[in-house]
Amino acid sequence: MTLSAALGYPRIGPKREVKKATEAYWAGKLSADELQKVAKEQRLLRWQTLQQQGVDVIPSGDFTLYDHVLDFNNTFNIIPKRFADAQLSDLDRYFAMGRGHQKDGVDLEAQEMQNHYIKSEVSSSTQFKLNNLKPVDEFVEAKEAGIVTRPVLVGPITALLLGKVGRDEPNPASFDPLSLLDKLVPVYGELLQKLQQAGATEVQIDEPSLVMDSTANLGAQYQATFDALAKAAPGLKITLATYFGRLDKNVEFVAKLPIDTLHIDLDRAADQLDQVVEAVKPTSLKLSLGLVSGRNIWKNDLAASLATAKKVIDVLGQDRVVVATSSSLLHTPVTLANESRLKPEQKDWFSFATEKAAEVATLAKALSGADVSAALDANKQSIQARRDFEKNSDAAVRERLSKVTPDMYDRKSPFAQRIAAQDAVYKLPPFPTTTIGSFPQTKEIRLARSKHTKGELSTEEYEKFLENEIKHAVEFQEEIDIDLLVHGEAERNDMSQYFGEQLQGFVFTENAWVQSYGSRYVRPPIVVSDVSRPTPMTVRWSSYAQSLTKRPMKGMLTGPVTILNWSFPRADISKEVQCKQLALALRDEVVDLEKAGIFAIQVDEPAIREGLPLRQVDWNSYLTWAVDSFKLATAGVEDRTQVHSHFCYSDFGTIFEHIQRLDADIISIEAAKSDLKLLQVFQAKGYANDIGPGLFDIHSPRVPSVEEMKARAEAFLSALPDKKHIWIGPDCGLKTREWPGVKETLRRMVTVAKQLRAERAA
Numbered sequence: 212m213t214l215s216a217a218l219g220y221p222r223i224g225p226k227r228e229v230k231k232a233t234e235a236y237w238a239g240k241l242s243a244d245e246l247q248k249v250a251k252e253q254r255l256l257r258w259q260t261l262q263q264q265g266v267d268v269i270p271s272g273d274f275t276l277y278d279h280v281l282d283f284n285n286t287f288n289i290i291p292k293r294f295a296d297a298q299l300s301d302l303d304r305y306f307a308m309g310r311g312h313q314k315d316g317v318d319l320e321a322q323e324m325q326n327h328y329i330k331s332e333v334s335s336s337t338q339f340k341l342n343n344l345k346p347v348d349e350f351v352e353a354k355e356a357g358i359v360t361r362p363v364l365v366g367p368i369t370a371l372l373l374g375k376v377g378r379d380e381p382n383p384a385s386f387d388p389l390s391l392l393d394k395l396v397p398v399y400g401e402l403l404q405k406l407q408q409a410g411a412t413e414v415q416i417d418e419p420s421l422v423m424d425s426t427a428n429l430g431a432q433y434q435a436t437f438d439a440l441a442k443a444a445p446g447l448k449i450t451l452a453t454y455f456g457r458l459d460k461n462v463e464f465v466a467k468l469p470i471d472t473l474h475i476d477l478d479r480a481a482d483q484l485d486q487v488v489e490a491v492k493p494t495s496l497k498l499s500l501g502l503v504s505g506r507n508i509w510k511n512d513l514a515a516s517l518a519t520a521k522k523v524i525d526v527l528g529q530d531r532v533v534v535a536t537s538s539s540l541l542h543t544p545v546t547l548a549n550e551s552r553l554k555p556e557q558k559d560w561f562s563f564a565t566e567k568a569a570e571v572a573t574l575a576k577a578l579s580g581a582d583v584s585a586a587l588d589a590n591k592q593s594i595q596a597r598r599d600f601e602k603n604s605d606a607a608v609r610e611r612l613s614k615v616t617p618d619m620y621d622r623k624s625p626f627a628q629r630i631a632a633q634d635a636v637y638k639l640p641p642f643p644t645t646t647i648g649s650f651p652q653t654k655e656i657r658l659a660r661s662k663h664t665k666g667e668l669s670t671e672e673y674e675k676f677l678e679n680e681i682k683h684a685v686e687f688q689e690e691i692d693i694d695l696l697v698h699g700e701a702e703r704n705d706m707s708q709y710f711g712e713q714l715q716g717f718v719f720t721e722n723a724w725v726q727s728y729g730s731r732y733v734r735p736p737i738v739v740s741d742v743s744r745p746t747p748m749t750v751r752w753s754s755y756a757q758s759l760t761k762r763p764m765k766g767m768l769t770g771p772v773t774i775l776n777w778s779f780p781r782a783d784i785s786k787e788v789q790c791k792q793l794a795l796a797l798r799d800e801v802v803d804l805e806k807a808g809i810f811a812i813q814v815d816e817p818a819i820r821e822g823l824p825l826r827q828v829d830w831n832s833y834l835t836w837a838v839d840s841f842k843l844a845t846a847g848v849e850d851r852t853q854v855h856s857h858f859c860y861s862d863f864g865t866i867f868e869h870i871q872r873l874d875a876d877i878i879s880i881e882a883a884k885s886d887l888k889l890l891q892v893f894q895a896k897g898y899a900n901d902i903g904p905g906l907f908d909i910h911s912p913r914v915p916s917v918e919e920m921k922a923r924a925e926a927f928l929s930a931l932p933d934k935k936h937i938w939i940g941p942d943c944g945l946k947t948r949e950w951p952g953v954k955e956t957l958r959r960m961v962t963v964a965k966q967l968r969a970e971r972a973a
């Protein structure tokens with residue numbers, strides 16, 4: 212018999228219950244007990260849903276109130292001293308580690324986030340111990356509800372490899388997080404024992420580091436670690452889960468580990484199958500085939516998946532094959548059942564988490580000999596209908612893309628000439644101040660938007676409302692003396708969705724939220740056909756904002772790579788083609804903004820790094836089309852038009868050369884949370900164009916002091932002593948913040964600029 216498995220499931224609730232409860236707790240409107248009650252209800256609902264869909268192996272412990280890596284850190288006591296020492300409840304300490312804390316005299320900055328999870332901070336003083344038993348508690352909770360689950364844990368090696376040297380480490384240069392493995396493994400083994408005692412018979416250990424490059428001697432580390440873990444809890448069958456990439460030669464040592472099942476991702480890395488089958492064939496390992504994508508929203512082609520699975524069954528036998536989701540389903544929306552506005556023929560193309568669970572169950576049943584022909588026939592028809600639609604693409608868009616010439620990727624003149632032309636247009640002071648674009652998305656804004664969507668507010672009234680918001684934003688910036696203004700992005704629901712909605716080629720959902728980080732969820736647009744721009748998208752708002760002030764107004768666009776990376780892409784054509792189609796649409800918008808008299812245009816690419824393939828050998832091809840797409844989008848303007856770009860969420864040092872190749876006139880970049888390590892990169896490699904280091908962490912509700920921000924600016928100044936312009940700004944948009952904090956912080960930020968001018972400007 213072939214079993215079906217889900218590696219994980221969304222944690223947010225079908226109607227965003229978890230977000231609502233967590234944010235209410237943060238706002239003091241819900242007690243900790245009430246929050247835990249919501250969490251418990253949602254956990255139960257998740258297990259029951261997976262059971263109802265017919266999934267055999269149901270995960271537990273993958274639920275989280277913020278981030279599962281943070282949960283791991285909390286369970287294993289990977290808690291930096293500054294948090295351990297704080298007088299906070301366990302729950303508040305946990306949230307403080309994720310988002311910072313500033314209340315009742317406790318002032319803590321959040322830990323660094325990378326690719327949507329919190330980086331573990333370890334040091335030689337890290338004392339692993341079981342700080343809580345969350346994985347065991349949740350297993351027991353499910354069992355009491357009558358569902359025996361497979362607990363999911365972040366693997367010990369991945370946890371350390373993806374962690375970083377914390378501030379508590381006295382010798383950061385020589386400290387290797389992986390050196391803590393020997394200390395972590397016994398505590399990890401203790402947790403496995405406790406799971407076993409609680410009645411668990413299997414456990415899923417996620418080790419995605421197996422599909423990443425590493426210089427460490429991983430084979431020996433894995434062997435020793437899993438030997439120890441298998442010994443610690445001999446009654447637990449271990450599924451070692453890998454996802455988002457291919458094992459490559461790591462499969463050789465993985466096949467020898469004392470585990471029960473190896474899980475591989477056949478969505479992102481289908482081509483590894485033969486190699487893996489060959490390696491596990493002589494062993495007794497089971498192979499879990501990640502056939503149903505945990506990353507896209509397309510209905511699985513069940514016939515194709517069955518063919519793949521049968522091929523493997525021919526070699527390994529039915530009992531050694533499991534069919535599974537490719538990764539956790541946490542990156543997909545909860546259920547299609549809440550979508551009432553999609554056209555039925557479109558709805559039929561998709562599967563969200565719940566429907567995907569049903570797909571793995573159907574596959575397993577089919578492979579085990581059950582009659583599921585009705586489901587298979589229906590699936591075949593949907594897949595055919597989608598293919599027919601996709602073929603019917605927009606010829607004009609493809610034609611335009613085929614005619615793009617090399618000169619269209621470059622600005623007219625080199626940076627030095629451009630910046631001189633730009634300086635002549637606007638005499639900005641030294642250390643010019645600006646923000647990244649958005650101002651707080653207040654309750655009023657969200658309410659007006661939702662009323663407009665529901666038809667309770669006419670378009671005319673809604674636009675009046677937005678104009679008023681813009682007016683306030685402009686007045687505020689003038690009042691505190693910001694140099695390059697923004698209109699505040701009040702009209703945008705989300706930086707990717709907003710553009711998708713105005714472009715041809717996308718479809719939208721009502722409730723298809725996925726977690727971005729913590730309580731931030733997004734509703735990604737879905738690319739379904741060739742992309743084009745029917746009419747200007749932002750010119751109206753930017754022109755209006757510019758009409759209110761004599762100061763320069765910055766136009767604000769989301770870049771092609773970010774729109775694509777934050778959408779669900781098509782699966783029938785390459786991402787490169789989709790990205791360049793987007794780039795051409797944005798190019799028209801950039802030129803239209805210029806024509807409307809907008810002097811500076813910012814094209815944000817915060818997601819460029821998270822699109823990086825896991826293996827470095829694959830980086831170049833991605834970065835080539837990603838950077839080219841940005842250039843294609845922005846290079847259509849005159850020298851005097853200033854192109855800004857913005858990056859956040861991660862460590863850009865590794866792709867620095869490519870950031871340079873974007874040739875934006877100014878880049879603003881997150882520096883507040885990453886311990887200014889970017890500085891070293893700037894210092895070592897130099898940077899020709901202008902930059903704006905982010906002086907404060909917008910993800911945290913803290914209000915930093917003038918001194919704190921000034922110290923960050925000064926560190927940058929000393930690293931780049933020859934820079935003509937260093938811009939002063941936050942490290943990201945302010946949409947998630949509240950006005951009072953924003954006002955105070957920005958006032959202080961302008962003070963920093965003024966002090967620097969007084970002290971440093973010749």
Ligand code: MET
Nearest residue numbers: 647648649815817944945
């Ligand atoms: C995640 S980057 C956000 C950039 C955008 N312009 C904003 O200010 O919100």
Ligand SMILES: [Zn+2]
Nearest residue numbers: 817859943944
């Ligand atoms: Zn940002």
